[in-house]
Amino acid sequence: MNEMKKVLTIAGSDCSGGAGIQADIKTITAHKMYAMSAITALTAQNTTGVCGILDAGADFVGRQLDCIFQDIYPDAVKIGMVANKEIIEMIAHKLVEYKAKNIVADPVMVSTAGSRLMEEDAANTLIEKLLPLATVITPNLAEAEVLCGFAIKTKEDCIKAAQTISQKIPTAILIKGGHLEDTADDLLWDHGEIHWFEGKRIDNPNTHGTGCTLSSAIASNLAAGHDLVTSIKNAKDYITGALKANLDLGKGSGPLNHMYNL
Numbered sequence: 106m107n108e109m110k111k112v113l114t115i116a117g118s119d120c121s122g123g124a125g126i127q128a129d130i131k132t133i134t135a136h137k138m139y140a141m142s143a144i145t146a147l148t149a150q151n152t153t154g155v156c157g158i159l160d161a162g163a164d165f166v167g168r169q170l171d172c173i174f175q176d177i178y179p180d181a182v183k184i185g186m187v188a189n190k191e192i193i194e195m196i197a198h199k200l201v202e203y204k205a206k207n208i209v210a211d212p213v214m215v216s217t218a219g220s221r222l223m224e225e226d227a228a229n230t231l232i233e234k235l236l237p238l239a240t241v242i243t244p245n246l247a248e249a250e251v252l253c254g255f256a257i258k259t260k261e262d263c264i265k266a267a268q269t270i271s272q273k274i275p276t277a278i279l280i281k282g283g284h285l286e287d288t289a290d291d292l293l294w295d296h297g298e299i300h301w302f303e304g305k306r307i308d309n310p311n312t313h314g315t316g317c318t319l320s321s322a323i324a325s326n327l328a329a330g331h332d333l334v335t336s337i338k339n340a341k342d343y344i345t346g347a348l349k350a351n352l353d354l355g356k357g358s359g360p361l362n363h364m365y366n367l
């Protein structure tokens with residue numbers, strides 16, 4: 106019997122199904138792996154924006170992690186939206202306690218539609234306690250600007266940003282170029298080694314959940330035993346397929362199509 110790989114997502118719920126836990130579970134399942142979730146917050150949101158957040162409380166997030174790690178040990182962990190300092194500290198504590206491996210951390214701060222998903226005063230705790238535990242962190246351009254402290258306009262700026270971030274957070278760093286003007290090139294800084302993952306910009310306004318999907322696809326590939334570069338390349342192919350498959354749902358920036366290769 107084939108061993109089923111298990112991937113845990115620690116993230117917020119998106120009731121409209123495009124981002125967060127729901128995007129992660131669809132992605133992990135499309136990779137034919139077993140998905141588990143520790144929910145950090147409920148959000149009321151849809152393709153037009155976020156209208157409410159109810160965080161799960163640090164103790165309850167901790168209890169979910171105890172239940173998961175003591176029973177079905179994950180081969181990889183993806184971390185997405187974490188609303189506040191207390192929850193960040195709890196997750197960091199549990200990941201260390203259970204010696205979690207293959208951690209992909211997406212430092213979700215603000216949704217593309219402009220809503221704050223992490224309290225502003227939690228950034229330092231995220232940088233100091235949680236992100237350093239990751240195998241790779243996956244900031245988009247706006248998040249990378251918060252982490253490095255300067256504006257990123259060009260590919261050279263991306264490299265400088267990754268170098269600066271690596272001085273505070275000694276993990277591999279993938280700066281996602283989904284919000285660049287003409288291309289969709291992502292930069293991996295892997296302890297001084299640079300890899301560009303080039304992507305043609307797909308003309309599709311429905312990009313809700315691209316970051317969540319990419320990070321859970323990377324986690325699934327790491328769980329499968331691939332190295333980091335191969336995992337990112339495969340994840341980029343996955344997101345490109347899901348964008349090209351052109352699902353058009355909702356009144357705003359709609360979700361991706363995870364069924365394109367099933």
Ligand SMILES: Nc1ncnc2c1ncn2[C@@H]1O[C@H](COP(=O)(O)OP(=O)(O)O)[C@@H](O)[C@H]1O
Nearest residue numbers: 245281282283284289304305306307315316319
């Ligand atoms: N229009 C697009 N065409 C091709 N790839 C895209 C497009 N938008 C996003 N991507 C890709 O999706 C992934 C997530 O990037 P991004 O959208 O920047 O993240 P986030 O959702 O965190 O803002 C990256 O690999 C990025 O290159």
Ligand SMILES: Cc1ncc(COP(=O)(O)OP(=O)(O)O)c(N)n1
Nearest residue numbers: 117124125216217313314315316317
């Ligand atoms: C619950 C929840 N988590 C994360 C996000 C952000 O999703 P992401 O894929 O980073 O990007 P956008 O969908 O905002 O483009 C979210 N909206 N909700």
